[in-house]
Amino acid sequence: MNFSLFFLISIFIFLSSANSHSGRTNSEGCHKKTSNNTYHCHNRKSNYENNSSIQKFKVIDGDTVSINNISIRFSGIDAPESYYRGKTQKCVKENTIVECGRLSKEYLIKIIGNKKVKCKIEKKPDQYNRKLGECFVNNKSLSSLMVRGGYAFDYPKYSKKKYSKDQEFAKSNKLGLWSMEFEFPWVFRKNSRN
16 A cells, blocks of 8 residues: 555745845745746745645655655654665564554654645755755644654654653653564664664
């Protein structure tokens, strides 16, 4: 079963700065750029880019989505791998091996459903040239929801423990992967490389 989703979404990519050029703008400093037929904004009051046309959306993993073929990796969290160097990450629940990468991906798909997604994008991409950011549905952080549900982990190397309370909640309530035997994703990747 293909868990990729294609639906109408409005994505707001928050930018820290905007490039200036001539052209008429509305009261919020926004206008249509004729060269590539996009709608964007320039002033600090409306510092987002909005393209409300049909978007191609896909959940890649429990911590990565693709919007119009642009990968956005959720910064500060780490989810089990559904595919890494030819391997899928496995967990054990009641003596049964389960693909925890797939479970994590399915949980993210369920959270998003048909809701609109907004993402705040960081300036620098990750080492794989994916955009890093935090995405939201109904003003709720997908990263926080994934960690709190037990299907992703606070990634202390990058998060500064931003999601540690969500993780403690999931752990103490044995939610998601906390009800199984698992390796943290960063340990799984390290072991897969060795």
